[in-house]
Amino acid sequence: MFYLIQLLNAVQYGLLLFLLSSGLTLIFGIMGVINLAHGSFYMVGAYLTYWLSKMTGSLWFAIPIGTAIAFAIGLLLETTIIRRLYRRDHLYQVLLTFGLILVFEELRSIFFGDEVHGVAVPEVLNFSIPLTETLSYPVYRLFITAVCLAIAALLYFVIHKTRAGMMIRAGNSNPEMASALGVNIPLLFAAVFAVGIALAAFAGAIAAPVTSVAPGMGNQVLIVCLVVVVIGGIGSINGAMIASLLIGLADTLGKILAPEYSGVAVYLLMAAILLWRPQGLGNKS
Amino acid sequence: MKVTRRKFLAQASLLSAGTLLPKFALGQAQKIRVGLMLPYTGTFAQLGTAITNGFKLAVNERGGKLGGRELEYFTVDDESEPSKAPENTNKLVQRDKVDVLVGTVHSGVVMGMIKIAKETNTLMIVPNAGLDAATGALCATNIFRTSFSNWQPSYPMGKIMADRGIRNVISLAWKYGAGEEAVAGFTEGFIKAGGKSVRGLWIPFPNTEFQALLTEIAALKPDAVFVFFAGGGAAKFIKDYAAAGLRKTIPLYSSGFLTDGILDAVGNDAEGLETTLHYADGLNSKKDKEFRAAYAKAHKSEPDVYAVQGYDAGLLLATGLDAVKGDLTKRKEIIAAMEKAKIDSPRGAWTMSKAHNPIQDIYLRKVVGKENRLVSIAHKALADPARGCKL
Numbered sequence: 001m002f003y004l005i006q007l008l009n010a011v012q013y014g015l016l017l018f019l020l021s022s023g024l025t026l027i028f029g030i031m032g033v034i035n036l037a038h039g040s041f042y043m044v045g046a047y048l049t050y051w052l053s054k055m056t057g058s059l060w061f062a063i064p065i066g067t068a069i070a071f072a073i074g075l076l077l078e079t080t081i082i083r084r085l086y087r088r089d090h091l092y093q094v095l096l097t098f099g100l101i102l103v104f105e106e107l108r109s110i111f112f113g114d115e116v117h118g119v120a121v122p123e124v125l126n127f128s129i130p131l132t133e134t135l136s137y138p139v140y141r142l143f144i145t146a147v148c149l150a151i152a153a154l155l156y157f158v159i160h161k162t163r164a165g166m167m168i169r170a171g172n173s174n175p176e177m178a179s180a181l182g183v184n185i186p187l188l189f190a191a192v193f194a195v196g197i198a199l200a201a202f203a204g205a206i207a208a209p210v211t212s213v214a215p216g217m218g219n220q221v222l223i224v225c226l227v228v229v230v231i232g233g234i235g236s237i238n239g240a241m242i243a244s245l246l247i248g249l250a251d252t253l254g255k256i257l258a259p260e261y262s263g264v265a266v267y268l269l270m271a272a273i274l275l276w277r278p279q280g281l282g283n284k285s
Numbered sequence: 286m287k288v289t290r291r292k293f294l295a296q297a298s299l300l301s302a303g304t305l306l307p308k309f310a311l312g313q314a315q316k317i318r319v320g321l322m323l324p325y326t327g328t329f330a331q332l333g334t335a336i337t338n339g340f341k342l343a344v345n346e347r348g349g350k351l352g353g354r355e356l357e358y359f360t361v362d363d364e365s366e367p368s369k370a371p372e373n374t375n376k377l378v379q380r381d382k383v384d385v386l387v388g389t390v391h392s393g394v395v396m397g398m399i400k401i402a403k404e405t406n407t408l409m410i411v412p413n414a415g416l417d418a419a420t421g422a423l424c425a426t427n428i429f430r431t432s433f434s435n436w437q438p439s440y441p442m443g444k445i446m447a448d449r450g451i452r453n454v455i456s457l458a459w460k461y462g463a464g465e466e467a468v469a470g471f472t473e474g475f476i477k478a479g480g481k482s483v484r485g486l487w488i489p490f491p492n493t494e495f496q497a498l499l500t501e502i503a504a505l506k507p508d509a510v511f512v513f514f515a516g517g518g519a520a521k522f523i524k525d526y527a528a529a530g531l532r533k534t535i536p537l538y539s540s541g542f543l544t545d546g547i548l549d550a551v552g553n554d555a556e557g558l559e560t561t562l563h564y565a566d567g568l569n570s571k572k573d574k575e576f577r578a579a580y581a582k583a584h585k586s587e588p589d590v591y592a593v594q595g596y597d598a599g600l601l602l603a604t605g606l607d608a609v610k611g612d613l614t615k616r617k618e619i620i621a622a623m624e625k626a627k628i629d630s631p632r633g634a635w636t637m638s639k640a641h642n643p644i645q646d647i648y649l650r651k652v653v654g655k656e657n658r659l660v661s662i663a664h665k666a667l668a669d670p671a672r673g674c675k676l
Contacts, residue, residue: 214517263489
C-alpha cells in the first residue's frame with residue numbers, strides 16, 4: 001500500500017517537473033538559447049499569483065492572469081533582449097540570462113520584500129482523501145497532477161498534430177530552410193519563447209498553494225530542470241516527460257531507501273543515462 | 286561658501302597633515318570602526334536586516350556612542366555564500382581596518398569569518414550562526430556569540446517529549462550542518478530523559494519536496510516527529526504535514542526556527558505547534574516591552590528573535606567598550622568585561638559561558654494565532670556543552 005502511495009508521490013512530483021521544464025527544453029531545442037532565468041519565471045508566476053489572489057481573493061482569477069502577465073513579459077524580453085543572442089556563442093546567453101536572474105531577484109525584493117508568503121488552497125479543493133489510518137492525500141495535489149497531464153496532452157497535440165507544431169518542428173531541425181519555405185521565424189521564436197516562459201510561470205502559479213512563496217525559490221528548481229532537459233534530450237518534449245517521471249521516481253526512492261545520500265540519486269541517474277545515451281532519451285543519435 | 290583655489294589647497298594640506306599624524310595623537314576622537322558582514326540579499330536577507338536593525342537600535346539608545354566614542358559602520362553583503370567568506374571578511378579587516386567584526390547568519394560563512402578573525406586577532410561577535418564548533422572546537426578569546434549553538438534550542442525538547450511518554454521518534458531535517466547538529470542535540474536530550482529510539486530521515490538542503498518522507502512517516506507510525514526546518518522550507522513543511530493528515534495522528538515538535546517569521550504564510554496549519562527557542566512572544570518583561578516598542582518605532586516593523594540577537598550584540602560590545610572608555614588598545618580588559626557581562630536582553634537576562642556562548646533560558650512556546658506564545662521555561666540557564674573548546 002505505502003509503495004503505491006510512494007509511486008503516486010513520484011508521478012505527481014515528476015509531472016510538476018515536466019510542466020516546469022517543458023518550456024526550458026522548447027526554448028533550448030528550438031531557439032538554441034540556454035535560458036538560466038527559467039527558474040525566475042517560476043518565481044514570477046508564484047509571486048504574481050500570491051499578489052493577485054490577495055488583491056482579488058480568487059486563485060482561479062490569479063492563475064490565468066498571472067500566467068498572461070508572464071507571457072507578456074516573455075514577449076517583451078524576446079523582442080528586446082533575447083533576440084540579439086541567437087547568433088552568439090552560448091557563453092553570452094549564459095551571462096545575459098544569469099544577469100536576468102539577479103534582476104528578477106532584486107525586483108522581487110523591491111516589490112514584494114524578502115518575507116515568506118503563502119497562498120491559501122481554494123475552498124472547493126481544500127480537503128484530503130484518507131488513504132490509510134494515518135495518511136491522507138490532499139486533493140489539490142491530485143488536481144495539480146490532472147492539470148499537468150492535460151497540459152502535457154495539449155503540448156503533444158499542438159506539436160505533433162497542428163500546423164503551428166509543424167512549423168515549430170521545422171524551425172527546430174533547420175531554421176534557415178524553414179525560413180526559406182515561408183515560415184516567419186522571428187514571430188515563431190518570439191511565440192515559442194513567450195509560451196516557454198508562460199509554462200514556467202504557470203507551474204509556479206499552480207504550485208503556489210502547496211509550496212511557500214519565498215526568495216530564491218526559482219533557483220532551487222533551475223538545476224533539476226536542467227537535469228530534465230539533459231536526460232530527456234534537448235528540445236524533446238517526449239523525452240522531457242520520460243525524464244521528469246524518472247527523476248520523480250529516483251528522488252522519491254532515494255529519499256526512502258537511502259536517506260543519507262538522497263541528494264545524489266538524481267545525479268547518479270543523470271550520469272548513468274548520459275553514459276548510455278549521450279544525446280538524451282528523446283533524441284535519435 | 287565659495288571655495289577658492291587657495292582655500293581648497295589650505296584645507297587639503299590640513300587634511301593630509303591629519304592623516305600623517307601618529308595614531309595615538311588622534312586617540313579617542315577617532316570613530317570605532319564596526320564591520321557588519323551579514324546577508325542582505327538571498328534567502329536570509331530578512332535576517333541580516335533584522336540583526337542590523339537590532340544592533341543599531343542598541344547603539345542609538347546610547348546616543349550613537351559606545352565607550353564615549355562614535356561608531357562608523359562598514360557593511361558587506363555576504364550573500365550566505367561560504368566560498369566568498371574569506372574574501373568578504375578580508376575586505377572588512379584589511380581594506381576597511383575595522384576594530385570589530387559582527388556576523389553572520391549562515392554557519393558555513395561564519396567558519397570562514399572565524400578563520401580570518403583568528404589569524405588577524407580581530408574582535409568578533411556572532412549574532413546568529415549556530416554552528417556548534419564556533420564556541421566549541423573553533424572557540425577563541427576574541428570570538429563571542431550572542432545567539433545560540435545549534436545544540437541549545439533542540440536539547441530541551443528531548444526531555445519535554447520523553448516526559449510526555451513519547452518513546453519512539455522520527456527526526457527529519459535538512460542534511461547540512463545546522464540540521465544535523467539540531468537533531469544531535471535533540472537526540473541527546475531525548476535519550477537521556479528516557480526516550481528509546483530516534484530514527485533519522487534526511488532531505489538535501491534546501492530541497493522542499495517532502496511528500497515521500499511524509500508517506501514514510503505515515504508508514505512507520507512513530508510516537509512523534511521532531512524536525513528542523515526554517516524560512517520558506519519550514520512554511521511548506523508545516524502545510525504539507527497538515528495536508529497529509531499527520532497532524533491528527535502523529536504529533537509534530539521542533540526547535541523554534543520552524544515557526545518563527547512564517548506564521549502569516551501558513552495560515553491555520555501551524556496552530557498549536559509546540560517548539561523550543563531562546564525567545565518567545567508574551568514574555569511580558571519590562572525590558573521586552575520597551576525593546577519591542579522602540580524597535581517598532583525605529584524600523585516600522587515588529588522585531589523577531591534575530592533582531593534580539595543583533596540588539597544583544599550591540600549590548601555586549603557596549604559592555605566591553607564602556608569598561609575601557611573606548612580605548613581599543615586595552616584588548617584584555619575589553620574581553621574580560623565581555624566575558625563577565627550580564628546582558629539585560631529582551632529574551633531575559635543571560636551571561637557568557639567560558640566558551641563565549643550565551644547561558645540562557647530556553648522557552649517552550651505554542652503557536653496561538655500569529656504568535657509563538659510562551660508556555661513555560663523548558664530549561665533554565667542552559668549552557669552549551671562546548672565540546673572541544675579549551676578556553
